[in-house]
Amino acid sequence: LGEGARLERIVLLDEPADAISISFAEIDLKAGARLGQTVIASGARLQRHETHVRHPGGGAEVRLDGLYLLDGKRHADLTTVLAHIAPDGTTNQLTKGLVKDQARGVFQGRILVEQRADRTDARMGHHALLLNDGAEVDAKPELEIYADEVACAHGNTLGSLDEQALFYMRSRGLPDHDARALLMQAFVGEVVDRIEHEGAREGVAAWVAARLEALA
DSSP states (O other), rough: OOOOEEEEEEEOOOOOOOOOEEEEEEEOTTOOOOOEEEEOOOOBSSEEEEEEEEEOTTEEEEEEEEEEEEEEEEEEEEEEEEEEOOOOOEEEHHHHHHHHOOEEEEEEEEEEEOOOTTTOOEEEEEEEESTTTTTTTEEEEEEEEEOSSSSEEEEEEEEEHHHHHHHHHTTTTHHHHHHHHHHHHHHHHHHHHHOOSSSHHHHHHEEEEEEHHHHO
């Protein structure tokens, strides 16, 4: 991306359950550029999407988001590597996942802040819900910081649907399937809402809603 350029990239990995899929993107930004990327994955026999970003600082902004919705024996791996190489850069990263049956989700995120990249602001979060005992999620969020004057943080959570919320919704007459679907929609909706392009956001929201029907 050239100086001051702006790009929103949507990657929808919607593939057959027996597919083997490996994809890779390498993105190099100039000062002042803005990149927004959202990867949405349904998983496959083996599915991996890897993104490497070279962040120039200089007021450039990066948003790296991901969402995986898995059932059956599907596997999805979302891997990102981002290097801040100069001062005054911003990165905001959010990945969420729902995993059911014997599916497996993998998140690997690494943010490197090099020694001269002062005043970097980098945030990374990964959050996933296991919908039954056989599901699996492996997460490895990493921050590697060599500069002193930075504001960086990362977080990772793993849990299940809130049983108290489900009980409350069922006690108000909502069927179990609908109650679970509403809670899952609320959980993943934050990633979808961060898509800036209205048409892309609406298209992703429709795909996610259809996928959640299989997971509820």
